[in-house]
Amino acid sequence: MKDLLQIDGARLWASLMEMAQIGATAGGGVRRLALTEEDRRGRELFARWCREAGMSVVTDEVGNLFARREGANSHAAPVLMGSHLDTQPEGGRFDGVYGVLAALEVVRALNDAQAVTEKPIEICSWTNEEGARFTPAMLGSAVFAGAMPLADALAREDAEGVTLGAALDACGARGTRPVTGVAVDAYFEAHIEQGPILEANGTAIGVVTGGQAIRWFDVTVTGVAAHAGTTPMRYRKDAFFGAAQMALEIERVIARYAPLGLVTIGQVQVANSSRNTIAANLTFTVDIRHPDDAQLDAMERDVRAACERAAASRGLGVAIAPCWTSPATPFDAQCVDLVAQAVTALGYSNERIVSGAGHDAIHLARYCPTAMVFIPCVDGLSHNEAEDALPEDVTAGTNVLLNAVAARAGVRIAAAA
């Protein structure tokens, strides 16, 4: 077990629980919406802790907060770790904040070990990851990675019409460092899985290989409105039963892509609906996901064919409108290997996993070499006040982050006394 660094799990847990007091809800969760007074207090606490760990702190033009631990080669691009401090309206104590405070604990552990790294190490807390106050989600990392112009981001408005720019000023979070063009050697993010896979498999660590591809569609089924009492079944063109047939057909064809292919029909609406009128115009949403773009292409073809087949069999109209798409995002093979090597060296149970949710790391992966570390969350719950994680998993994920980052940054441990 040569050179294996270890974090202080109790210290990290205490920091997580202290941060969870800011915006704590009666239900045991956290409400710390982006750029609110709670977020301001959270940022302040985090910045203080970073300074206490000997780091310098700067904020960029979109409020992304960076803390830097100098490297032996101060001109080298830094190895970046991070996630976000903002939460959902009824969020939990781990989503985002775990990745930020795990990164802080990595620096604290390096300090304890009197370790020197060749490259500088930085921590970033990204602005407005949740998308709960300002859309889109992952806004700060999008601007940083060049996926969204700064001016567009600053002009985004919350539900009360407050722009992100005004919210940054009100929160004292608008910095002067240019948000784009920043050199980064690599980016590592630790996060709770936000799904049930690791827990169900009894796995401590998910070695994340990338983000899956996503496509959204609106499917509109057109029949003929008619009186529920006077129209014989054989004369009907009922959009509801047509949509039901489409849904079951979609479910059946997507099952061929198990276990990675996913399909969700989350919303449905009958226009001008009435209990005793045959549905003439029904729209439902389709969300399909797969880690592989080519497989997602095939899934889309199968979904379209399923809808058209069902419509044709009933004399209904169908229109399938694409709404949004996001390609698959494979992570950097070398960075993923560093995570895998750290897990192996530390002896944790592990499996390769694809990120089902969006993360800042998805934007970073298109900007610099990137990897993620997942830990299980209890019952797979997230975006929920009951969100929870076990202390041993929290510690394990942070040890993995520490050793992967240390390896990437080129660590030298001071000789033991």
Place this chain on the structure above:
Amino acid sequence: MKDLLQIDGARLWASLMEMAQIGATAGGGVRRLALTEEDRRGRELFARWCREAGMSVVTDEVGNLFARREGANSHAAPVLMGSHLDTQPEGGRFDGVYGVLAALEVVRALNDAQAVTEKPIEICSWTNEEGARFTPAMLGSAVFAGAMPLADALAREDAEGVTLGAALDACGARGTRPVTGVAVDAYFEAHIEQGPILEANGTAIGVVTGGQAIRWFDVTVTGVAAHAGTTPMRYRKDAFFGAAQMALEIERVIARYAPLGLVTIGQVQVANSSRNTIAANLTFTVDIRHPDDAQLDAMERDVRAACERAAASRGLGVAIAPCWTSPATPFDAQCVDLVAQAVTALGYSNERIVSGAGHDAIHLARYCPTAMVFIPCVDGLSHNEAEDALPEDVTAGTNVLLNAVAARAGVRIAAAA
């Protein structure tokens, strides 16, 4: 063809078209909501025509308008014909008004033939049949038949909070004749079918045997909300796919009751729906109908079993809540026979048919011997500005009404000159 009376089709058509000017819409339909200024003008025109036909006119406490042609035996209970003059917000030129003006044409034809009937003949235009301004539909006939207390009816409010009582006063339509306890020998109502059956079969006359039984349910399907991106298909409890399976199962089991059994799922709602969240709570409506109560009982059992089977197969919860029920309403065999005999004598193509929609005759059937005459409507359309009927069908239905009513009332034709 002894004693066959004939109406004047051109005169009836002209009256229909004149009445359709009151509330005429740009789209070729009629908007004559109950107890509005348009309804007042419609009532006034109808009452004038009745007086011109030698009838006396009275209004009861709920605004039902009665016109009376005296019989040889003025103490006998009258044979009543009628329907309603109010329309849907975007209604047509035939729904309701056809039955009222066909009845008027029957009286005009009896006058032309100098016919004397043993029993008096009355025409009624029932208040607020459509239910478009005040709920429920068929309000005036409900009070008349004892299905709804007068005080309840008068207290009903429209969308602006105007009570039916106030609307009756404003319209000058509140009469003093007691609405209940009126003796009626029999009730006949002519109406457009409001469905496609007669037209599809090329049949001129529907001999209506009764109203079908109806039951309404709300089916609530309960799954587990989860993230569309992080939850493998095998862990999901998706209420949407469960509901789709229920719908197709319901459709399949109800097909056993063809052609009379009907099922409609007109409304569906996912609670707290989001495009990328698995549906956890979905409610859909079920409307089932059959002319036979026992068959409807069996249909309900099959629907419940279908829902429970689908839920069990997916580990979902399901609750089936009854909302409303209306039993089957068979019409009076003798009155139906009088209609059938008139059709046969007149030589019209015909078939027995069950009324799919609600009509004032459904309330009357529980109060006195009742029958209805249906004529085809173009494309089965109703509650629509494009609602239409062919002049020959309009004439045929009225000839049937004339001869059935004359037979019931005991007609004596004056010797031809």
